Amino acid sequence: MPENVLDVRDVTKVFERKGQPSLRAVDGVSFSVGRGECVGLVGGSGCGKTTIARLVTRLIEPTSGSIALNGRDIHESADGVQMVFQNPAASFDPRRTLGQGAAEALINAGMPKPEARKQVVALFERCGLPADFVGRYAYEVSGGQCQRAAIARALAPDPSLIVLDEATSALDVTVQAQIVSLLRDVRAQRACAYLFICHDLALVQGFCDRLLVMWRGRIVEEGPTAEVIASPKHPYTRELLEAAFV
Amino acid sequence: MTQTDAIADVTVRVQVVRREHTGLMLVALVTLAALIILVALCAPVLCPYDPYAQDLSSALQPPSAQHLAGTDRYGRDLLSRIIIGAQPSVFFTLLLVALIAITGVTVGVLCGWKGGRLDVVLMRVSDLFLAFPGLVFALAIAGVLGGGMTNAVLALAAISWPKYARIARGLTLGQKNEPYLDAARLAGCTTAQLLFRHILPNIAGPILVTAMLDIGTMMMELAGLSFLGLGAQPPMAEWGSMMSDSRSFLQTAPWTVIAPGIAIFVVVMVFNLLGDTIRDYMDPKRRAGRRNARSE
Numbered sequence A: 001m002p003e004n005v006l007d008v009r010d011v012t013k014v015f016e017r018k019g020q021p022s023l024r025a026v027d028g029v030s031f032s033v034g035r036g037e038c039v040g041l042v043g044g045s046g047c048g049k050t051t052i053a054r055l056v057t058r059l060i061e062p063t064s065g066s067i068a069l070n071g072r073d074i075h076e077s078a079d080g081v082q083m084v085f086q087n088p089a090a091s092f093d094p095r096r097t098l099g100q101g102a103a104e105a106l107i108n109a110g111m112p113k114p115e116a117r118k119q120v121v122a123l124f125e126r127c128g129l130p131a132d133f134v135g136r137y138a139y140e141v142s143g144g145q146c147q148r149a150a151i152a153r154a155l156a157p158d159p160s161l162i163v164l165d166e167a168t169s170a171l172d173v174t175v176q177a178q179i180v181s182l183l184r185d186v187r188a189q190r191a192c193a194y195l196f197i198c199h200d201l202a203l204v205q206g207f208c209d210r211l212l213v214m215w216r217g218r219i220v221e222e223g224p225t226a227e228v229i230a231s232p233k234h235p236y237t238r239e240l241l242e243a244a245f246v
Numbered sequence B: 001m002t003q004t005d006a007i008a009d010v011t012v013r014v015q016v017v018r019r020e021h022t023g024l025m026l027v028a029l030v031t032l033a034a035l036i037i038l039v040a041l042c043a044p045v046l047c048p049y050d051p052y053a054q055d056l057s058s059a060l061q062p063p064s065a066q067h068l069a070g071t072d073r074y075g076r077d078l079l080s081r082i083i084i085g086a087q088p089s090v091f092f093t094l095l096l097v098a099l100i101a102i103t104g105v106t107v108g109v110l111c112g113w114k115g116g117r118l119d120v121v122l123m124r125v126s127d128l129f130l131a132f133p134g135l136v137f138a139l140a141i142a143g144v145l146g147g148g149m150t151n152a153v154l155a156l157a158a159i160s161w162p163k164y165a166r167i168a169r170g171l172t173l174g175q176k177n178e179p180y181l182d183a184a185r186l187a188g189c190t191t192a193q194l195l196f197r198h199i200l201p202n203i204a205g206p207i208l209v210t211a212m213l214d215i216g217t218m219m220m221e222l223a224g225l226s227f228l229g230l231g232a233q234p235p236m237a238e239w240g241s242m243m244s245d246s247r248s249f250l251q252t253a254p255w256t257v258i259a260p261g262i263a264i265f266v267v268v269m270v271f272n273l274l275g276d277t278i279r280d281y282m283d284p285k286r287r288a289g290r291r292n293a294r295s296e
Ligand SMILES: Nc1ncnc2c1ncn2[C@@H]1O[C@H](COP(=O)(O)OP(=O)(O)OP(=O)(O)O)[C@@H](O)[C@H]1O
Pocket: A015, A016, A017, A023, A025, A043, A044, A045, A046, A047, A048, A049, A050, A051, A052, A199
């Protein structure tokens, strides 16, 4: 088994826009995520974090560069990357139940429905939701409960990497802490790596092994979380730290 | 209880009453609509007389115990003709609405989903159809195609599908960038699965409501074309052509015009109200409200 779950090599994404110059949202970015590792990705608004998340999950194609999953190009790799979105309620089809949403990947992969349902109930319970939540709709549960269901959904296909794009930003502080501790528990149980996108350095500090700092489409600083926070090298990182720990 | 509490309480009660009211209305209207369709289905059995049998000796008789709605100028029983006339009205209208809804939604979803040149071309085509004054254009088409219900349906379909294309396109554009579609993509859905499993159910509500509201309008326009001699051809019993057929007797034997007129009025109104009520009922916020009301 290759050492790294994810290898991003020199990836650039250029958005062509009508009537405006094209935009290099991600500009020659390279990084890796090790097996079972939790990597934080921080940076200001509009610096390209979501674009990286969408590239890694193959929702969009890079303009240039290559992305490899478990040592193979993502186009050839059978197992995908799963994602937890910023707005949990909007990430579930409003006309389908949370359980249907969580079972979709399993059913699409050919698992019989009763078995998929059983597995989803187990995952919901694993994520701290009572079994009857599988029959609820996103608008019938709280944001935190919905995000738990989204985590259950992401875990269902047993991915080796989950991208969490500001998965806790829409939740209040106590719920945030619960979700982070759920993520920690899950990681202790399965060898599942996280790419944790966030702009709250305080949250990242206690949770991530390694930190990537992004600024205007580039990764400007990279290293173990404690090290980056203790001795930031790039002026932008310093700025971020000042803003976070005043 | 403070004043705001009292106001909130009243608001909640009003909402609950309106909700129950909508539910009752819906049940009543669905029953009525089902009844109308049932009458159309069983029309031959329900007719007290042969709707096509002429009896000149009893022509233009006013409503009586024998002929509940009177007779027309050939002595045909009007009640029987109205009952049998439900068939072309209901079936051709449903056919027409299904035709325009399916065509329009297919075009609209395709345009909204694909975008680009396909979108531009198809939407210009639909603009072209929308630019003509509707019924006049339908008259021209029906005139070229000749009379008959099928041609009337085709003529009205030609002018009516762009509305659905517009609605479906707008709704598709609204759903296209929703995060839940990204989640479905990550679950491995194909484009067909995205469209049929996720997009269509999420845009179906407003389209169904439009279709329900259109049933009444289309029934009216079909009857209108028939009235002008471009739809149903005599001796076929169709409400529009029956009114047209008898219009010279409006003063001497008004029941010959009023009876089919009432039939059109009642059926159109039932389907229009049904459309309105379904719109109220389908509102997703109301759906949430109902669930909460149940669990309280
Ligand atoms: N589909 C697109 N077409 C054109 N430009 C885009 C597109 N998606 C993103 N962008 C642009 O790319 C840049 C990076 O966007 P991105 O969403 O990755 O930022 P972000 O770091 O996630 O920001 P935030 O913290 O606010 O979520 C922004 O300037 C954005 O306007």
